[in-house]
Amino acid sequence: MTQPKVIALFPEASYGAALNCVGIAQQLRSLGARPVFICHPGFRGVFAEYGFPEYPLPTLGSEGQTDWTDFINRHQDAFRQTPLEQIKSYIGPTWDAIVDTAIAAEEPLRQLLAQLKPAAIVLDNVVMFPAIANAGVPWVRIISCAETELPDAAVPPYLSGCRGEPGPDWMLFAEKYQKAVAPAHRRMNAFLAECGLKARPSGEFLESSPFLNLLLSPDAVRFEREKPLDPATHVYLNGCVRQEAPYPLPAFATHRDAALILVSFGSLGAMDVSMIKRMIGVFEDMPYRFIVNVGPWRDDYARVPDNVFLESWFPQPSVVEQASLFIHHGGNNSFCEALYYGVPSLIMPYCWDGHDNARRAQDVGVGQRIDRYEWTDAVLKTAVASLLDDAVMRQRLRDNAKLMKQSHGVAVAAKAIVDLL
Template identity: 25%
Template structure:
């Protein structure tokens, strides 16, 4: 079968989509990845076909706009999630609604690809945080991926993006839900106006879910050991896949840099992801703290890494071959984005999560609730606490064993193959109906 695969323009979503695409390709299907031209190498490296977006339809300055946004709004993200919601409610700017423009542009780029009669696909696999009209315009079946943490799929659980524990006081949950809906009222209104203007009826954007309802079936990415099954039933037609981790972007093995080779201590990987690492205030603060650790660090400095100065017990580059690095370290300090979160668990590494926003807060709290690491809030980074968290992990054999058990189950799961069989079945049914 011929599958078109794509994702929102964010590395976590792109990497997750590529991992799922690799599974489809391994099952014998023909895969085309559609995205911005700069990501072509990621598809070609994996033996996938590639179709670039029409760059005249997609803002070419996304990264620079992102940096300006981080600099302007960084203080907001460095605070407790509920307070962030209240600040957004009180902000009278139209910045949030303006962000909906990006989704219009992306929808136009994908519609052009699918409408091209030279492109023929049996199905589409998408990792999108909102309904996209082009999927409803065409008769091709589509399957959504939820590469974010799965709390969005459990209506009876803590409010997504709050960072609240499943054991927390439920009287606070409704307060967060109300504040969150008000905070995202403008962008919700803008998204739904775009969907309606495209002629799609009966479909609405829900900022608390951040995925479209599956046409038939959809798939989320989380290990069985950590799933929120204690929160009751999940939204219909969503199926869990324990692991669809992508292959490394580079084939070369990771070798400990000479600068660190003879230094004492454990080897630790530190990354706040492509977005969190652009917040130079947080990055510099954490680097200064880790400089006092007796351990050594591999640092993914991020897109603004040239502005960062690393300490003597550190080596880093703006972008590192993350999967290979994770395999070779003893501990990961991460923002908790679901992609890095899953890779860290797959390779059996405990973690310290410093969440920046959205599902990162939920993953950070899940690490605490399941006793596989620690959470350090970006609005409350204390030197002694962070350094003690590192030592506590290395001294906790039971915690390390719990992570290894999760890794073992992820590696031995057949859930990705089962997901692909579901897609094959639904796609075949659609082809039969069309005949």
């Protein structure tokens, strides 16, 4: 019998990218392929939970390499800053750390790919790993961050949170960004040259794949590009949501029939216990039910109101499907899941493409943005109530959700990957 084709998926060390890849891997498996995951040691068990073989890269967790939890702890103060201010305090240092990771991963990744002998490699990351480009098999790039990751003259600068119309703010951000990332970019280009690959243009760390590029961006938030992407190699998935087990809602002591609001700021945002406690204090006086993802910090919450339920982890898509509103950080997975189920977003961004998604949600009328820290009780209450009561927005979201479900992005992604073989 013919052995199933091995397809290696290599997501970055974030749950958004990891779980997005899980959805595609589920479909690949149903098509008869054998998906396997290459991952950071800290994500050991995440993919096995869904029944996939996983191969952690040991060098990424060794002494001297970037510990992302420690990195975020050292840069948390930057989350209170504007995107423009974060260029120096957070974006520049983050690119330095990402380049360090790529360099450290090169040799163990090359050896692992030689061992696995995949028929194709799927990369969901923001930086090139030369071992992938040099593996001699087709490789696929997934753009699971905001669409702004792919530059275009008609698209706001990546990570800027700028409005969709070009203006002086675009130019100012781009100039400061190029200057801040220049040292990391020079190191990256030198590394690429050592590995026999071409240098990247200023500010860019990863090229489009010549084989296939998959973009999560749904129709509702897509940009009109000055230079359209080549449809032969760039496929819009119109969302890409994994299959999860049903989530039975907890029994609330009060407001049992009230609207359900999900609150989740991702694995990094859950660190901000004081901010989430402040929000819970406001939720107590509101006539709704709240499910709040607090990550591994559950024990830090001594008192919890009757209309609030805290959870360390849950199958997020299954909860979003039952919610009337999703309060989140603007991560692309969370944003796409809200759109997929027709749920409005209240976005409180703090870093990376969360700023871009927050601005886009407000610009196209699928949600609102408020500052993560500079809000009053009245501002938060008003934002929640207005989103729940906006009938026009909710109809717009229902129409878009219908289209996204009909598109079945995970199946489109899996078929496009298998077709490469």
